[in-house]
Amino acid sequence: MQGQLPLLFAAVAAFIAVGGVGWVVAGALGDGQKSARRKAVVSSSGPRKARAQQADNTIQRRKQVQDSLKEIEDKQKSAKKKSLTLKSQIEQAGFSFSPRAFWIASGVLAIVGFLGALLTGQSLLISAGLSIAAGLGLPRWFLGMRRSGRQKKFTGEFANALDIIVRGIKSGLPLNECIKVIARESAEPVASEFKKLVEAQAVGVTLEDGIKKMVTRMPLPELNFFATVLTIQAKTGGNLAEALGNLSAVLRARKMMREKIGALSSEAKASSMIIGALPPGVLAIVYFTTPSYMTAMFVEPKGQLMLLGGGIWMGLGILMMRGMINFKH
Template sequence: MLFLLAGVLGFVTIAGLGFVFAGGDGGSTKTVKRAQLIAGGDRQAVAARAKANANTPDVRRKQILKTLKEQDQQKKKASLTIAARLRAAGLGDNTRMFWIVSGGIGLAVGLVLLVLRQMPLIALGAAFAAGVGLPRWVVGMLAKARTKKFTEAFSDAIDIIVRGIKSGLPVHDCLKIIGKECPEPLAGEFRMLTENVGMGMSMEQALERMYERMPTSELRFFTIVLSIQAKTGGNLAEALGNLSVVLRARKLMAEKIKALSAEAVASAVIIGSLPPAVVALITITAPTYMAPMFTDPRGHLMLLAGGFWMSTGIFVMRKMINFKF
């Protein structure tokens, strides 16, 4: 009996030692796994909270503003190209002909100055300015004038669409009426729009083509309204009516800003034109007094420095009086 009891106690002792040394890791392993599950749950909770924070209205608003800013920068870069300026001016997009004409103007100006026995350096500078700067300036002025005419009549065009939709006409027929009744360049752009739609192009694609030819904020708003209405539906007449009110308010604000900044613009024009006007008057009234300024190398340096600082001042004044709205 004693021997049996000793055997049972020895078995229990050996089993206990074996459990301690061999099976003790199981508890620690379970503990580690439990900790990992808890940590993983914490990470999932953190990720869920981060995702929820990313869907807040403020974050979405910042993301939308960032996207719109990037798109605006891309469109601004695209609108600065020669082809975009030619399209906005209504001259097509034949950039090769533009560069040929620019080169011809620069060459003609340079040859005229050389025939008049001017310095080669002066002739080269004048030829570069006439060949590169003058055509760009003319195209820019034409594009600006054409865009202004388009913007001034655009609100009336939207009102025509609103009245046509309320009377039961489809949008395509309203666009045709604008192409017939409105003044240029608005009528020509809408005629091209209806022609593109009639040839099988979607309304959104035709409006994007129209925006490439006439990159204005008003046309972009119109494109967005029509695109959203085509995808989600809704009262198009009401949406376009609200857009017309907004565009007229923008136009009123632009005129108000122009009136308030008229004094600053006049001051900038007077200050910028005063030094060249004084030099021209002194040259006409006393040519011998101003002759060293144009013949002596030191006078050339003085004219170069004066032109540089005048250009810098004009650029700064333009930034001060150029208001965006």
């Protein structure tokens, strides 16, 4: 028994030694794994921070775009209110006379219509109606027709102007030089509008303010899109050539859609024109074939009232048919 005690102590000592060595080795391996994990966390924190920074930049840029769009929308609302004035309508039609000259011309036409109706033997009621139509309706109709025709020409040529800017920017030209090329080479009325923009920049007006004035002179959705793209690009940056190229494609698609709608609605337009022209056409035919049969309508007060009522109802019917076949909005 006494001889076995040293062996037992030796076995216990050996077990403790082996356990200590194992504990040291396990601790070293654990420290190595912890160090490796720490290194992995540190190494992965760099891309994570970069992604977080990129996300913050994207959110900040999106906020800037939203603020810019809200500011542009508010400015467009105020510009739309200004475009309803007579002075703005005269500028949009391409004329340079003042509103005072317009009212003077309207008064002259009203007097001529009133005197002409009296000289032909019409009553005071009919003469007053013709005077109002000649003084207020005819000048406004001419101004609106000239304004809409000019805007239609501008819309048809504006996509080509955007293509000039896109090709110029891709070839290395600055935006101001591209605008000068449009002012020299494009068709009217795009050339005259961009020429005014170039002249405004020459006297110190910024591009943004010049575009705003152009939108006031030509209140079109296409030009509003162009102003929006330039404003956002100036504040947030980006590829201007790509943005304007996409805008040009959208404008051409809108033009094709309008032409397709016009072709599909041509039958309805022709029918409305025939229906609107039929009553006055029949009246003219009857008057020239049998004048005595229709003279009472122009001489008798009841006949004059009937003609006035018929004209009013015809005008309302034409306006209703025009609204039914107008697919602009």
